[in-house]
Amino acid sequence: MTQTDLIQRLTVDLPITAGSFIVTVYGDVVVPRGEVLWIGSLIAICARIGISENLVRTAVSRLVAAGRLEGERVGRRSFYRLAPAARAEFAEAARLLYARNQPSGDWLVLLDPHLPEDLARRHRMARIGGDLWLCPARNDLPPTGGLVLRATTVAGTDQLPQLARFWDLDTLAARYRDVLDRFTPLAGVVPAITPEDALIARLLLVHLYRGVLLRDPGLPAAALPPDWPGTEAQALFRNLYPALTPLAEAHVAKVMEGDDGPLAETTPRSQARLQALA
16 A cells, blocks of 8 residues: 555545644644644644645634634744643543543433533533433532432343433444544554654544544443444554554654654653553
8 A cells, every 4th residue: 555545545535634744743743742832843743634824724723713823933933832721622632532431330410401512512412301401420510509418229231221211322433433434444554654644643533532532421331232333442442552653753853843853752641651551
């Protein structure tokens, strides 16, 4: 498989915007390496998947206006870092991607007539009737003034799959299968690909998998349909990401620059991610 064939196969019919891909680049590469990136490096990475310089500059301007990036100039060069408001979001996405998250088996039931839709979506909650919302219990509580109850299953565990109907699992399953279809063939050819391809492939893997994971409610296994593809997709990610990383990070150090020079090949934070995946 040639360099061009690999990237074309991974991106065929893949709807991807400059802004969302830039978020992926920062989350996967830049955040563990000081959070600052020269826009020229960003333009070069985006060009590999067909995103033009004009689109990159427009998307960066919009991210700055939205309070997600902050810009600074050093000489004639422009650099961008994460804005404070975006850091918590990146941290939450990283916890989902790189750590093993096992459902506790408990549930949160929330009563709130004024729960904003975007807050419910961010916490992957489902409306179960009226002003009642449901999600698996996690470490964080939705920042709401409503009543929050923590429920434990004490009987009828065979009926847990009925709770799955409150979420659109069919759409999630289709997106997980897309991850599997695109990236499973890559696992067998990693040793033969170039460092540049390894970096682009890893970014695309993170981009596509993260997009599903941030919408997945994280239901316990007993509540999921048989042959749930999210389980296989998680295993693929946990195996393929470390396999791509040595080549990918060698290319990071070669071509990507922050405000004090080339980005480091590895850092304690990037190593911690690999250790969490192990």
